[in-house]
Amino acid sequence: MPHQRSTSTTAKLLYRPVGLASGILSGAIAGLLFKQLWKLATPSHTKDTPKALESEFPLREILLAAALQGAIYAMVKALVDRGGARAFEKTFGEWPGD
Structure with a gap:
């Protein structure tokens, strides 16, 4: 059974800028990771990832790219x-969530 962590309103407020910055950082890291993995997975294609409105890519490839990108971002x-x-x-002795 996991141990309980207490969270105060102050901890939640103090964590907001950290959470915002980590969201931006994680999006940037995930984007870079996805582009590198996509290049490895599809070496014969252009270096761009398929986008929904680009007609030169088949729908299954667009959906695969979107699913992979979403999974990487979530992780x-x-x-x-x-x-x-x-x-x-x-640093502060309190868990910022819950």
């Missing part, structure tokens, strides 16, 4: 958010 965001919350707890 990176969870890792960055969790790391930021743990660092906040170590």
Whole structure:
């Protein structure tokens, strides 16, 4: 059973800028990671990732790219958010969520 962490309103307010910055950081990291993985997965294509309004890509490739991008973003965001919350707890002694 996980241990309970207490959260005060002050901790939540103090964490907001950290959460905002980590969201921006995780989006940038996820975007870079996705582009590199897409290049490895499709070496014969152009270096651009397929977008929904680009007619030269088949729908299945667009959907695959979107699913992969979403999964990478969710994973990176969870890792960055969790790391930021743990660092906040170590610094201020309170868990910023819940």
